[in-house]
Amino acid sequence: MVTPMDASLLEVKGVSKTFDGVVRALDDVSIAVRQNEIVGVVGENGAGKSTLMKILVGVYSPDKGELYYRGGKVPFPKNPKEAAERGISIVYQEKGVIPSLEVYQFLLLGHEDKYVKFSRLQIDKMKKHAREILEELHVKCDVENFMYELPLSTQKMVEIARAILSVRLEHGDEDITSIIILDEPTAPLTIEGRRELFSDILDMKKNASFIFVSHIIPEVMEFTDRVHVLRDGKLVANYDLSKEKITEEDLFRAIVGRESSEYIYKPEDKRVVSEEVVLTVKNLTKNGCYYDISFDLHKGECIGIFGPAGSGKSEIIKTIAGLISFEGGNLIIRGQKVKADELPHFRLGRGIGYFSGEIGKELFLNWPITKNISIVNMEKILRKPIPVISFNTERKMAERIVKRLRIRAPSVNTDCYSLSGGSKQKVSVGKWLERNPDILLLEDPTIGIDVGAREDIYETALEMKKSGISMVLVSDDPKEYSMLCDKIMFIKDGRIQKVLSPEEFGEVMAA
Amino acid sequence: MKILGRNKLITPVIIQTLKTHPLIIALIAFVVMFSVLIPARFLTPLNFSSILRLFVTYTLFALGPTIVVVIGSLDLSYVGIWMLGGVLLWLLMPILGMLSILVYPLLGLATGLLIGVIQVKAKIPSFILTLSLLVTFAGLAAWLAGGVPRPVREYEFITAPLIPRLPTAFLWSIPIIIAAVFMMKRTRIGTYLYAIGSNEEGAGLAGINVDKYKILAFTLSGLFTGIGLIVLFQHLGGSAPVELKLGNLVWPLAAIVLGGTPLVGGSGGPQRTILGALTLAVATQGLYLMILLPEVVALLLGLLLVAAIVIGTRGLKGVTIT
Secondary structure, three states, X not given: OOOOOOOEEEEEEEEEEEEOOOEEEXXXXXXXXXXXXXXXXXXXXXXXXXXXXXXXXXXXXXXXXXXXXXXXXXXXXXXXXXXXXXXXXXXXXXXXXXXXXXXXXXXXXXXXXXXXXXXXXXXXHXXXXXXXXXXXXXXXXXXXXXXXXXXXXXXXXXXXHHHHHHHHHHHOOOOOOEEEEEEOOOOOXXXXXXXXXXXXXXXXXXXXXXXXXXXXXXXXXXXXXXXXXXXXXXXXXXXXXXXXXXOXXXXXXHHHXXXXXXXXXXXXXXXXXXXXXXXXXEEXXXXXXXXXXXXXXXXXXXXXXXXXXXXXXXXXXXXXXXXXOOOEEEEEEOOEEOOOOXXXXXXXXXXXXXXEOOOOOOOOOOOEHHHHHHOOOHHHHEOOOOOOEOHHHHHHHHHHHHHHOXXXXXXXXXXXXXXXXXXXXXXXXXXXXXXXXXXXXXXXXXXXXXXXHHHHHHHHHHHHHHOOXXXXXXXXXXXXXXXXXXXXXXXXXXXXXXXXXXXXXXXHHHO | OHHHXXXXXXXXXXXXXXXXXXXXXXXXXXXXXXXXXXXXXXXXXXXXXHXXXXXXXXXXXXXXXXXXXXXXXXXXOHHHHHHHHHHHHHHHHHHHHHHHHHHHHHHHHHHHHHHHHHHHHHOOOHHHHHHHHHHHHHHHHHHHHOOOOOOOOOOHHXXXXXXXXXXXXXXXXXXXXXXXXXXXXXXXXXXXXXXXXXXXXXXXXXXOOHHXXXXXXXXXXXXXXXXXXXXXXXXXXXOOOXXXXXXXXXXXXXXHHHXXXXXOOOOOOHHHHHHXXXXXXXXXXXXXXXXXXXXXXXXXXXXXXXXXXXXXXXXXXOOOOO
């Protein structure tokens, strides 16, 4: 069967999905995939991208909506096997690879029954078949290599090849065009790895269609043919990149959906930053992540590192926190040079606190609020002269934070896993209020939480800044930079492009 | 009026305690069951003291390893410390006299420190590491002892009766238990160990030197085992065995898991282990008194453990393990 180039291979119409009858994850969303094209599906965290993809591969079933495959209406798949019958397969962001298998074993995993003769596996036939497939799809690797021996980008390619293969085998048709969903495939890769992966995917375009799920704007601009933009569960824009002229800023605005006036800096917040330098970063380099990063952080100053996801901003802040090591350059904290592989607890000893919005990264989920707050403030809750924990002081400390940050919880003894996302984040940030570190590193401080909780966290951060705590901010939300930062470094491909004042940043964002 | 008011306060506390410690219900159920089935044998002062003796054995062996389980690792070296320490005690007796009992805490401390350092530096799974060490110690003990148990008679005073029907070893174990619970619940060390078991990366970010406290956990485990063995040596007959028995290894571990300290770490602790040890002692002693075959007793205890672990890992609704 030949499908004309313009007709849709797969079409989803009017899909809605509600969770627990309350949370509206998708609202009347329609997207289409044509033969041999790469379609981008972009949006912020929580925009509904993953929900839509999970519906396509049969993990969730939609409340409403229709699915068309090659022009004919078909029911939504109930499991990944049925999805493969409709030509759809997915490559997840991580944990898809089994490192201890050889390439051909991994590629044909689950399809061994097709290679059995007299109840034994025909290894040579498997290898031959695997080699043919990889050659056809331009994946350059030896089928006898172990998966872990391959570079990450090649591992991804083998995964994609495996997805294409599973569609073919499920269909029993060699020439079927697979629709492969790539769920943020570049997240674990270095800058170089990303480039390789994309040139390989472009090579594969004649064998398959791709749905490319991402929030990395430059990648989407460069590699997709058309883009669907999701925001808060709704489809807000469609762009045909081959026909329309779209800038990164246009796409950005469609994704975040804010008026550009929000990015204009408010001069009344402007204040003089102290001359005292608390942190000096000099020519800091980690190959494949970031290069030649230099800046001075003053007391009471907030520096933002702004750039697209994958630009190296997250690695820089993690390096300062001690979560990853650097390879070149110097990191000088309060006048002292530090070792590249120093662990986080040494950095905290030097006065650097790290706060991440990633759930469960630094929170002790099976602990009550009290303990989560007191863990970095042990000195304050130990009695003197015998260092015994005073539960009373601990409780009072937690009650102070709960009140100040308006944390919604039945009591301070509530275990953290039962709190809402916003409350969890507030507990995480609240413990630093009592500790008062010299430098606080904020990574995606408000990711995935509601507006009210966001405002509370911003307010707290501004208060801490006023009290003389220096900060470094990394986030996906430009609004946060204009609200919190005194200086914004724009970074791309691991290098600082320019340093902007909040006014200039606001102008650039508004333009 | 006053009594009424107090009652209103006490009831929710009891409900809360039962919710967080469902094992108490099982313990009461066992006591009731055996009291009804075999009242003549179970409800006797002699049996009461037998249960306490068993409880002391399980508890003193399990307290140290509980500390290690809290950080999410395992320490099986306790039986090895008992065996090797016993032989060293016999060898040192003629030279050091009564002081030679101190070989236990010292050997425990040294063993724990060694395990901790190797585990942290070489990143070997603690289960394999401590198991290997246990076998090494057992072999060394048998070799040094020449293959036969060597009794030492000088410490009989440790278990000499003080209060009728109450095993003296039980009295000795009380301060050790209190020390362990206090350390885990009311000090910085304890808090940090729970933190490591709950979220290792988070612990590092909260300023805890993870490696140092891991080593400390193993060292404390060895030390508590060693101190407990000062009592246990005489309690278990005044001579260390030269043959490694599975039961000695398994039942203390069972007490930890039964008590509700999950093997993944981060919660539970010594206060739960004593509850587990008591339940296990009552169950063992009760089944034994029912004059069942030893094999049947082992089978039933095994099933009990499986049930406890399934409940413990899946979590009863509304139960938080503290």
